[in-house]
Amino acid sequence: MYAARSKIADLEAEIATLKWKVEEAQVDKGRVEVELNAFVANMDKDLAAKDVQIAELKCRLFEDHDKNESLEIDHEAERVKAETTEEAKKKVEEARAISTSALNVAQNNYAEAQTIIDTLVAESEWMRSRGVAAITNSILHATELDGAVAALIDASRAVGHRDGYLECAQHVEEAFGQQFDIHHCSVTD
Numbered sequence: 001m002y003a004a005r006s007k008i009a010d011l012e013a014e015i016a017t018l019k020w021k022v023e024e025a026q027v028d029k030g031r032v033e034v035e036l037n038a039f040v041a042n043m044d045k046d047l048a049a050k051d052v053q054i055a056e057l058k059c060r061l062f063e064d065h066d067k068n069e070s071l072e073i074d075h076e077a078e079r080v081k082a083e084t085t086e087e088a089k090k091k092v093e094e095a096r097a098i099s100t101s102a103l104n105v106a107q108n109n110y111a112e113a114q115t116i117i118d119t120l121v122a123e124s125e126w127m128r129s130r131g132v133a134a135i136t137n138s139i140l141h142a143t144e145l146d147g148a149v150a151a152l153i154d155a156s157r158a159v160g161h162r163d164g165y166l167e168c169a170q171h172v173e174e175a176f177g178q179q180f181d182i183h184h185c186s187v188t189d
Contacts, residue, residue, distance in 0.1 A: 004127055011120045018113035025106030032102050036095040043088040050084045053077070 057077040139145065173179055 004131065008120070008124060008127075011116070011123075015113065015117055015120065018109065018116060022106060022110045022113055025102065025109055029099065029102045029106055032095070032099045036092075036099055039095055040092060043091065047084060047088065050081055054081055 054077040057073045060073060
């Protein structure tokens, strides 16, 4: 019974550890989401800055009447915007992948913890309803225990008879004032 309580205590400690891991994963997920949102905000600022650059380039384009130069500027602006947009998309996808990975780890840890908790609850209920009674009955109904109890009862009777005989012999010695010979009796051995 002590071993069962010890196992239950160990398993409860393991549950607490797993719950802590799930909470830690959820905190990490929240942190990653905050970082992702900050990153997206920075990318929006970068895009706004690039839009300003594009606007400046277009302004120069309108000021300059040369068709070739204006086409190059426009092309460069569009290329810069496309590169910036592509970089931002890649970084956002990487951040989402990290966030998704962290969420999957947290969900797996939670599922594992829930499985362990369910198992512990079932084992605990079994121990309460059947386990202790089954263990007690198996001990009390053991044939070795019957033989040991019978031998103990016989030995206690023999000791009781011996003590009673010796007490009686002592009273006789006190009454008559002489020693009573008890060596001939088998009970005194």
